Amino acid sequence: xxxxxxxxxxxxxxxxxxxxxxxxxxxxxxxLDLTAEPSWATLRDRLALGHLDGxxxxxxxxxxxxxxxxxxxxxxxxxxxxxxxxxxxxxxxxLWDAMAPESETPTAIARAFARIAEERRAMGRPLTLGxxxxxxCHSYQLRLFAEAGGLDPAAFRTVVVPPQYSxxxxxxxxVDGFCAGAPWNDVAAAAGHGRIxxxxxxxxxDAPEKVLAVSERLDGxxxxxxxxxxxxxxxxxxxxxxxxxxxxxARRPYLDLDPAIVGCxxxxxxxxxxxxxxxxxxxAAIQEPRPAxxxxxxxxxxxxxxxxxxxxxxxxxxxxxxxxxxxxxxxDL
Numbered sequence: 115x116x117x118x119x120x121x122x123x124x125x126x127x128x129x130x131x132x133x134x135x136x137x138x139x140x141x142x143x144x145x146l147d148l149t150a151e152p153s154w155a156t157l158r159d160r161l162a163l164g165h166l167d168g169x170x171x172x173x174x175x176x177x178x179x180x181x182x183x184x185x186x187x188x189x190x191x192x193x194x195x196x197x198x199x200x201x202x203x204x205x206x207x208x209l210w211d212a213m214a215p216e217s218e219t220p221t222a223i224a225r226a227f228a229r230i231a232e233e234r235r236a237m238g239r240p241l242t243l244g245x246x247x248x249x250x251c252h253s254y255q256l257r258l259f260a261e262a263g264g265l266d267p268a269a270f271r272t273v274v275v276p277p278q279y280s281x282x283x284x285x286x287x288x289v290d291g292f293c294a295g296a297p298w299n300d301v302a303a304a305a306g307h308g309r310i311x312x313x314x315x316x317x318x319x320d321a322p323e324k325v326l327a328v329s330e331r332l333d334g335x336x337x338x339x340x341x342x343x344x345x346x347x348x349x350x351x352x353x354x355x356x357x358x359x360x361x362x363x364a365r366r367p368y369l370d371l372d373p374a375i376v377g378c379x380x381x382x383x384x385x386x387x388x389x390x391x392x393x394x395x396x397x398a399a400i401q402e403p404r405p406a407x408x409x410x411x412x413x414x415x416x417x418x419x420x421x422x423x424x425x426x427x428x429x430x431x432x433x434x435x436x437x438x439x440x441x442x443x444x445x446d447l
Contacts, residue, residue, distance in 0.1 A: 351397025
């Protein structure tokens with residue numbers, strides 16, 4: 115069976131990409147046609163309208179799409195999680211130099227950022243930060259970053275920038291910083307355009323990042339797809355496979371980047387540094403979609419005022435998050 119699947123060029127698309135690259139999908143009787151989409155909004159719309167059968171998707175956007183908060187009406191479900199962590203806030207070198215934080219702890223950096231943001235707002239030239247989509251953990255982590263420094267998030271502007279264009283946007287001075295997923299923070303740092311200020315996981319540890327979102331109409335094919343992507347995700351999580359994973363992701367059809375840069379963004383098995391945050395994570399420990407994660411996302415949406423006061427969506431979570439499908443697909447893995 116042939117399936118059309120979308121993704122955004124990011125390291126955390128690896129389980130979907132490796133499911134096809136390494137033959138896990140073929141073993142399950144599937145051929146995956148993978149298409150790199152230009153933005154999360156385009157991916158959301160193509161999935162909702164039936165142009166895609168499934169996709170690598172922002173966890174908050176999957177929830178917002180199913181609830182009718184973003185884009186066309188959608189029948190999508192989430193039978194598995196692809197990754198947690200992996201985001202970072204990168205600031206322009208000039209902004210970082212002006213901040214001159216007292217230390218490199220997340221709190222000290224947030225306070226230094228707040229000071230400059232307040233100064234710029236008072237001058238009538240508020241800072242502008244890029245986020246990949248309003249319904250994203252990136253947007254919520256920018257808010258948490260502001261709050262960690264005692265700053266009202268309204269003190270700076272946010273604009274939507276697809277992750278693969280975030281470095282160019284920073285280099286052209288169109289934004290003063292951005293929050294995006296791996297590898298684009300490392301690309302900006304390597305090019306000298308930005309300084310990675312804080313990892314998203316230091317602000318929201320183990321936040322649900324990307325999920326596999328599929329249309330309910332796939333029915334029986336869902337279990338085969340979940341099984342293939344699950345095995346690929348576990349392969350990605352094995353440190354012994356890291357060199358091959360880096361080389362495959364770096365190639366032109368996917369990230370089209372120097373493998374050394376891609377390697378900076380992928381975990382090497384080193385322990386987490388206290389206070390810094392955890393790296394991008396794949397594998398069996400995080401793959402089952404948990405309703406508690408969706409509840410956390412609803413809480414973030416409410417804090418961001420993306421959900422009207424008094425609106426209750428908790429009852430819709432079981433129609434979207436489907437751990438039963440994940441368990442059925444992986445019972446013998």
